[in-house]
Amino acid sequence: MEIKKRGYFNLLFILINVLFADGLVASxxxxxxxxxxxxxxxLQISAAYMVIKNNSEKxxxxxxINSPRIPNIEMHENRHQGEMMAMRxxxxxxxxxxxxxxxxxxxxxxxxxGLKQPLIKxxxxxxxxxxxxxxxxxxxxxxxxxxxPMGEHPMSH
Numbered sequence: 001m002e003i004k005k006r007g008y009f010n011l012l013f014i015l016i017n018v019l020f021a022d023g024l025v026a027s028x029x030x031x032x033x034x035x036x037x038x039x040x041x042x043l044q045i046s047a048a049y050m051v052i053k054n055n056s057e058k059x060x061x062x063x064x065i066n067s068p069r070i071p072n073i074e075m076h077e078n079r080h081q082g083e084m085m086a087m088r089x090x091x092x093x094x095x096x097x098x099x100x101x102x103x104x105x106x107x108x109x110x111x112x113x114g115l116k117q118p119l120i121k122x123x124x125x126x127x128x129x130x131x132x133x134x135x136x137x138x139x140x141x142x143x144x145x146x147x148x149p150m151g152e153h154p155m156s157h
Contacts (some may be wrong), residue, residue: 028056029139034141
C-alpha cells in the first residue's frame with residue numbers, strides 16, 4: 001500500500017512539473033480591451049483587437065490565435081509603403097517581459113476570415129491565444145458596432 005501511495009505521489013509530481021514546465025501561470029498573461037468588429041452584410045471577414053500584457057520575467061511569443069467559431073484567424077500588421085498602407089500576415093509576435101503588445105486599428109490586428117455566420121453586436125466570441133511552449137489563454141471578446149469608438153472598450157479580462 002505504501003509503495004502505491006509513493007507511486008501516485010511521484011506521478012503527480014511529474015505531471016505538475018510537465019504542466020508548468022514553462023513557468024507561466026494564468027496571471028502572467030493578462031488580456032485587456034478585447035473586442036471584435038461586427039460584420040458588414042454579405043462579408044465573411046472581420047477584425048479583432050486587444051492588448052496582451054506580459055507580467056512574467058521572460059519574453060512571450062504568440063504563435064497562433066484560434067476560435068471554435070472562426071475558421072481562420074491571422075495576425076496582420078499595417079505598414080506604410082511610400083504613400084500607401086500595406087497589410088501583411090505576421091507568423092508570430094513577441095510580447096516583451098514586463099511589457100505589452102496591442103492589436104489596434106491602423107496597426108497590428110487580427111483578421112477573422114471565412115466566417116460562416118455574421119458577427120452581431122452584443123455577441124461574444126471566444127478567442128484562444130497560443131504561445132510558444134504550448135501555453136494557451138482564452139478570452140471572450142464582445143462583438144462591437146462598426147461605429148463604436150475604438151478608444152472606448154466595453155470590457156477587460
